[in-house]
Amino acid sequence: PRLVDVLLRKDVMxxxxxxxxIPSNKAILPVLWTLFPNHDYLLNSSFQLSEDLQAQGYVAKPIAGRAGLNISIFDKNHRLLEGTEGRFESQNMIFQEFFKLPMIEGYNVQLSTFTAAGTYAGSGVRVDPSLVIKLNSDTMPLRVLPDAEM
Known part of the structure; x- marks a missing residue:
């Protein structure tokens, strides 16, 4: 059966x-890169490992992976910097430019923002000493202050 046939059944919640x-599926990333090449807010992404990606370091990710499973990060010398295992090893992969997260006090920091109806709705901070943010990575408290209070 198709995914849509399963998800739209009355006995499936x-x-x-x-x-x-759609946005959680990583197959959208090479499509966005093709539509908006060199955009400031996108990383070079492809369905095939290109010479350009190999020359700068890249990440191999399963298209429908989750929680940092089956991620492999390679440097520009093709050395594996970090890799994770998981249940998505048989999926097709995308290849994406490696962008090193900022490191603060020994933790790689990933900031996420959320919108609702086109308006800012919140942020989250995930940290991990490894290069891959995973399901069990710590979530840090975040407080947003008006500029006047800084």
Whole structure:
């Protein structure tokens, strides 16, 4: 059966709206890069490992992976910097430019922001000593202050 046939059955409860499958699927990343090459807010991404990606270091990610599983990070000399295992090893992969997260006090820091109806709705901070942010990576408290209070 197709995924849509399973998800739209009355006896299946979906906790997230069906539309969230599109932005959470990493196959959208090479498509966005093709539509908007060299955009400031996108990383070079491809369905095939290109010479350009190999020359700068890259990350191999399963298209529908989650929680940092089956991620491999390679440097520009093709050495594996870090890799994770998991249940997505048989999936097709995308290849994405490696962008090193900022490191603060020994932790790689990933800041996420969320919008609702086109308006800022919140942020989250995940940290991990490894290069891959995973399901069990720490979530840090975050407080947003008006500029006047800084």
């Amino acid at each position: 979906v906790f997230e709206p069906l539309w969230t499958l």
